Amino acid sequence: MSRLPGRLRPWFRRLPVVARLVLAVAVTMSLVLAGTAGLVYWRVQTALDRQLNDDLTTYRHSLDRAVRTGQELPPGPSGSLQQVLDAQGRVLVSSAALRTQSLLTPAELGAAVRGATVRRDVGSLLPITSDTLRLQAARVTVGGEGRIVIAAVRRGHRDEALRELLAQLALASGLTLIAASYVGYRTARAALRPVERYRAGAAGLADGAQHLRLDVPADRDDEITRLGHTLNHMLDRLAASAERERRFVADASHELRTPLTLMRAELDVALHRPRSAGELTETLRSVDTEVQRLIDLSNALLDLEELGTTQHLSRAPDDLADLVDTAVAPHLRTAERAGRAVTVAAAPATVDVDVRWLRPAIANLLDNALRHGSGRVGVTATVHEGGLRLCVTDEGTGFPPEFLPRAFDRFARAEASRTGEGSGLGLAFVQAVATAHGGTAHAENTGRGACVVLTLPC
Known part of the structure; x- marks a missing residue:
């Protein structure tokens, strides 16, 4: 149907799928039947013409001999005609029917x-x-003069046989075309019936139906069934995505509400009565802290959104030891003030990663260990069989067991209250970096503290 004339294509595309399939079957079968009928007709016509020509040639040769020898013209096949002309076209001898x-x-x-x-x-x-x-x-030469000998036979039986053949071929082709179109219609309807069910289910989902899943047969493995499984998988993903978005909006609203409420409270108190310059300065510092918290939260959310696609990755070879040292350096003074040690063990290797994202991911892991853990913090980086393994450990109490399954969720925090430091996006950012690189991230308790492992192909 790709070769339809330009004016017919829009009309054809507007037809229902079943109608297009039946029309395609009908057109294809018409071409096949026409070709088959033409071949059969040609073979039968050729056989009949060969027989008729052989009889006519034999008859004319017998007339030629009779004219040369001066004998009486012999009779031919039933219904045959004969005629002899001179060079000027005058009739010398003719069958009675011709005169x-x-x-x-x-x-x-x-x-x-x-x-x-x-x-x-x-x-x-x-x-x-x-x-x-x-x-x-x-032409036949008789006594030095030319004679034109004409032999003719009637084609009545041959033409009648061909007309009968045409009628039978037309009838057989018509019945075959009707049967093929009907079978094509029933087959198309049966094949597309599950698609119509899927469409009705999707319409129900669009109307607000919850927890809708398509009824897919379990005892088949054809294209339509696989489509149903794919659509169900898509519905599962959409439901999970909608739930994540709902939780994200709720958590983000809570996270944004807290600093905004504190800022509003500080400003209300400052405006309630005249304040000294020192009190106003303290209020502005408090508001600045909350503004910075909002900025950090917004930046973290933007980073997570940008990491949602690997198109933002720009891998380049980099020295692993330099990469880890650069990420750890800004936190050494914080660890020193807290009286804690940070040890770094990075293998001498070159890794193919996006340093712009991996460096802050290492910094987030180190910041979490310093903020929520205790004792010595260890950072190890090794390369094995084309994979980079980064591990950050501490000697604290570890993660609460009930927190581990959701440690990498956005806004997830181990403490029950949300008033503590941090936005709950650090580990979510680490997992986003790992996923963007095609790797994984997981957290565990080692018995001596917490351990977060980042594994990336490099």
């Missing part, structure tokens, strides 16, 4: 006089006409 009417046109007579064998059909197969003939004419 003096010449069977040749002037042009054919001239060709026969020049020695050509003339062959022609008189009358047509359709529409039906009487006295249909096939004739042959050739």
Whole structure:
């Protein structure tokens, strides 16, 4: 159907799928049946014409011999005609049915006089006409003078057989086309019935139906069934995504509400009565702290959104030891003030990663260990079989067991209250970096403290 004329394509595309399939089957079957019927008709016509030509040639040869020897013209097959002309076209001998009417046109007579064998059909197969003939004419020399001998046989039986064949082929082709179209229609309807069910289910989902899943047969494995499983998987993903978005909006609203409420409270207190310059300065510092918290939260959310696609990654070879040292350096003074040690063990290797994202991910892990853990913090980085393994450990009490399954969720915090430091996006950012690189991140308790492992292909 890709070769339809330009004016028919829009019309064809507007048809229902079943109608297009049935039309395609009908057109294809019509072409096949027409080709088959044409081949059968051609073979039968060729066989009939060969037999008719053989009889006509034999008959003309017998007439030629009779004219040369001066004998009486022999009778031919049933319904045959004979005629002998001179070079000027005058009828010398003729069958009673012809009388003096010449069977040749002037042009054919001239060709026969020049020695050509003339062959022609008189009358047509359709529409039906009487006295249909096939004739042959050739020159014969008698006593130095030329004679044109014409032999003709009737084509009635041959034409009748061909017309009967055409009628039978038309009837058989029509019935076959109707049967094929009906089977195609029933097959298309049966094949597309599950698609219609899926469409109705999707319409129900669009109307607000909850927890909708398509009814997919479990005992089949065809294209439609696989489509149903794919759509159900998509619905599961959409439901999970909608739930994550709902939780995200609720958590983000809570996180944004807290600093905004504190800022509003500080400003209300400052405006309630006249304040000294020192009190106003303290209020502004408090408001600045909350503004910075909002900025950090917004930046973290933007980073997570940007990491949602690997198109933002720009991998480049980098020295692993330098990468880890650069990420750890800003936190050494914080650890020193807290009286805690930070040890770094990085293998001498070159890794192919996006330093712009991996460096802050390492910094987030170190910041979490310093903020929520205790004792010595260890940072190890090794490369094995094309994979980078980063591990940050501390010697604290570890993660609460109930927190581990959701440690990398956005805004997830181990403490029950949300008033503590941090936004709850640090580990979510680490997991986003790992996913963008095609790796994984997981957290565990080692018995001596917490351990967060980042594994990346490099």
